[in-house]
Amino acid sequence: MLKIGVLALQGSVREHIQQIQKVGCVAVAVKSTEDLKGLNGLILPGGESTAIRKLLDQNNLLEPIRTLAKEGMPVFGTCAGLILLAGKVVGCESPHLGLMDVVVERNSYGRQVDSFEVELSIKNIGRNIPAVFIRAPHIVSVGQNVEILATFDNRIVLARDRHFLGCSFHPELTEDVRIIKYFVDMIQQFNHTSLAKLDGI
Amino acid sequence: MKLVGTERVKRGMAEMQKGGVIMDVINAEQAKIAEAAGAVAVMALERVPSDIRKAGGVARMADPRIVEEVMNAVTIPVMAKARIGHIVEARVLEAMGVDYIDESEVLTPADEEFHLLKSDYTVPFVCGCRDLGEAARRIGEGASMLRTKGEPGTGNIVEAVRHIRKVNAQVRRVVNMNSDELMTEAKLLGAPYEVLVEIKKLGRLPVVNFAAGGVATPADAALMMELGADGVFVGSGIFKSENPEKFARAIVEATTHYKDYKLIAEISKELGTPMKGIDIAELHDSERMQERGW
Numbered sequence: 001m002l003k004i005g006v007l008a009l010q011g012s013v014r015e016h017i018q019q020i021q022k023v024g025c026v027a028v029a030v031k032s033t034e035d036l037k038g039l040n041g042l043i044l045p046g047g048e049s050t051a052i053r054k055l056l057d058q059n060n061l062l063e064p065i066r067t068l069a070k071e072g073m074p075v076f077g078t079c080a081g082l083i084l085l086a087g088k089v090v091g092c093e094s095p096h097l098g099l100m101d102v103v104v105e106r107n108s109y110g111r112q113v114d115s116f117e118v119e120l121s122i123k124n125i126g127r128n129i130p131a132v133f134i135r136a137p138h139i140v141s142v143g144q145n146v147e148i149l150a151t152f153d154n155r156i157v158l159a160r161d162r163h164f165l166g167c168s169f170h171p172e173l174t175e176d177v178r179i180i181k182y183f184v185d186m187i188q189q190f191n192h193t194s195l196a197k198l199d200g201i
Numbered sequence: 202m203k204l205v206g207t208e209r210v211k212r213g214m215a216e217m218q219k220g221g222v223i224m225d226v227i228n229a230e231q232a233k234i235a236e237a238a239g240a241v242a243v244m245a246l247e248r249v250p251s252d253i254r255k256a257g258g259v260a261r262m263a264d265p266r267i268v269e270e271v272m273n274a275v276t277i278p279v280m281a282k283a284r285i286g287h288i289v290e291a292r293v294l295e296a297m298g299v300d301y302i303d304e305s306e307v308l309t310p311a312d313e314e315f316h317l318l319k320s321d322y323t324v325p326f327v328c329g330c331r332d333l334g335e336a337a338r339r340i341g342e343g344a345s346m347l348r349t350k351g352e353p354g355t356g357n358i359v360e361a362v363r364h365i366r367k368v369n370a371q372v373r374r375v376v377n378m379n380s381d382e383l384m385t386e387a388k389l390l391g392a393p394y395e396v397l398v399e400i401k402k403l404g405r406l407p408v409v410n411f412a413a414g415g416v417a418t419p420a421d422a423a424l425m426m427e428l429g430a431d432g433v434f435v436g437s438g439i440f441k442s443e444n445p446e447k448f449a450r451a452i453v454e455a456t457t458h459y460k461d462y463k464l465i466a467e468i469s470k471e472l473g474t475p476m477k478g479i480d481i482a483e484l485h486d487s488e489r490m491q492e493r494g495w
Contacts, residue, residue: 009457010220010241031458046217047241048277054239055457058450079217106276112214112300113323116205134214135278135300173213 002187005030005039007065009055011047011080015172019180033064041074041187044081046134046170049106052080053096062097069099074163074190076183082166083137090140100164101143108138108155122150122158125182131157131169138168163190206323208345214278214301214325215346215409218242218432222422222453223411225249225436228267229274235439238449242278242301244434245271250307250354250414251437251476254488260308262290265297272298280327285494286312295324301346303327306493307353307436314495319343329413329494331364333371337392337400340408347406349430350491351414354437356478358415360491361425365412369429375400414491417442417475419455419465426459443473 001024006016008029020027020043028035030042042065044052056062069075077085077100084096086104109115115134121127131152139156142148150158150167157168158179163186171179204210221241226232232243247263248256262283272279278300283290285304290311294302304317306329319326320343327346330336336347349368351361375386375397383401387394399407412425413434422433433456435449442448451468458464486492 008220011218012216013220015216047219048217048221050236050277051221051239051241051453054237054450054453058239058454111298112278112325113295113298114205115210115214116203117207117210118203132209132213134210134217170213170217173209173216 001026002040002184003028003038004184004187005036005042007042007044007052007061007081009047009052009059011045011052012078012170012172013045015170016043016045016078019172019177023177023181023184025184030061032059033061036064036068039068039073040191041076041183042069043183044075044077044084046079046081046172049080049083049096052084056084056096066097066099069097069164072163072190074165074183074187075099076165076180078167078170078172079134079136082139082168085164085166087143100159100161100166101146102156102159102161102166103140103142104137105140106137107135109133109136111135118152120150120152120157122179123147124149126178129171129178130174130176131167131171132173133169136168139166160186211325211345212408215327218278218346218411219409220457221432222449222456223280223432223434224439224449225434226271226440229270231440231445232271232274232279234446235449236275236277238446239453240277240449241432242280243271243275244280244282244303244436245299246282249437249440250490251356251441252354253307254354262287262294262308265293268294268297268299282308283317284308285310286315286317288317291317291322295322299324301325301327304344305329306350306490310493316342316495319345327411329491330368331491332367332390333375334390334392335494336368336406336410337390337396340396340406341393344408346409346411348411348413348434350494351412351416352481352484353414353490355415355481355484356417356438356441356476357481358417358421358424359481361412361414361416362428364491365410365425365428365430368406368410372400372406376404416452417478419451419469419472422452423455423459423465426456432456437476441476448472448475
């Protein structure tokens with residue numbers, strides 16, 4: 001069975017763990033580098049990106065996650081998680097993990113009173129997928145090899161860059177598991193690819 | 202179609218705060234310290250609870266200028282307090298774009314009979330509770346987040362402990378009940394039946410529940426997490442301590458790693474003097490804020 005970690009420093013950890021279990025995988029709450037061992041993939045949950053970043057630093061987790069991700073571990077970030085994944089965050093000098101070739105802007109829909117939910121059609125995934133946007137960021141622009149999977153109001157809200165997936169909204173706050181299933185498929189594809197590479201040596 | 206202010210959007214906002222610390226601040230400078238320490242939100246106030254106690258008189262919504270100053274200073278969510286039942290203070294804060302309103306017993310109640318109908322608002326609300334009846338009534342009115350009440354501004358954790366234990370024991374009881382026992386339990390608790398049905402179905406409260414009131418040290422914050430809080434509000438504790446920056450960071454870390462006792466020992470070293478506490482027994486009944494709310 002696939003083991004998927006959820007960064008468990010703060011935020012919507014419980015919701016992601018439940019979704020992982022719902023699609024038949026093993027969920028691991030990641031609080032230290034020790035917890036990163038043997039994971040097939042990692043989810044960076046929603047929460048407060050500034051708070052999660054402080055805690056990543058204090059717990060020396062930033063570099064180990066970056067290293068594993070660069071070696072091929074698939075990572076999925078929702079809302080704050082997307083901000084952590086982004087290669088550039090508008091208004092910030094340096095990115096957090098800087099793994100995904102996208103530029104992200106924080107709080108781009110306004111304050112909490114402007115937070116909303118909507119149904120999205122998502123390329124390769126499906127139609128009428130509920131999406132909850134809470135003080136959400138959006139993807140301003142993407143690099144050449146990034147695939148745009150969903151837009152809303154002419155803004156990019158879900159994109160994939162190789163083995164990295166990031167969205168502005170919170171699929172974990174809904175009962176719909178199609179997006180997490182897509183991530184699990186990504187993990188399986190990547191495991192196959194890396195195994196194929198090993199076979200070729 | 203795009204929907205704002207739905208239950209999922211309002212409750213979801215609180216879900217994103219889980220495992221975090223929300224800090225009381227009275228100006229932009231304190232707000233920045235809180236944000237830099239890793240607070241998940243700040244509560245913009247004119248006075249922290251311990252100063253409200255000292256000042257006496259009627260405590261009202263903060264000067265909008267202070268709330269605005271804090272909103273402009275940080276990118277994390279900003280909460281603000283309205284008096285219990287004060288429809289206009291709440292509407293004013295909503296119009297200002299505050300991210301969350303605390304209908305709070307720390308301020309002098311405006312209505313001694315009715316709370317706000319919080320489901321009417323686009324902005325989400327957090328409310329205090331001492332038992333499941335109070336918690337369920339607030340959820341019934343539309344609160345999207347709860348905080349178990351302590352005795353604010355005392356630096357004494359005893360009331361917060363009492364109330365989180367009580368609420369969680371009552372939740373466990375409801376979860377383990379047979380469905381045919383829920384209506385009578387609703388009657389006994391003074392709780393809306395539908396909320397108890399939801400609690401039984403989910404196996405927990407349907408909204409996030411933080412602990413509040415009297416958290417004065419990192420160990421206090423960790424204790425509240427140990428007892429099942431989803432996160433912690435720290436009021437006077439941080440900026441009434443000797444070294445607020447260090448204190449704020451330590452409380453954030455203790456909340457995340459509440460079971461890592463070696464770490465809590467490490468971060469509790471040489472923190473300086475925490476705020477001076479008050480023994481609850483020394484408070485007159487009229488000075489107890491927790492009894493406000495109905």
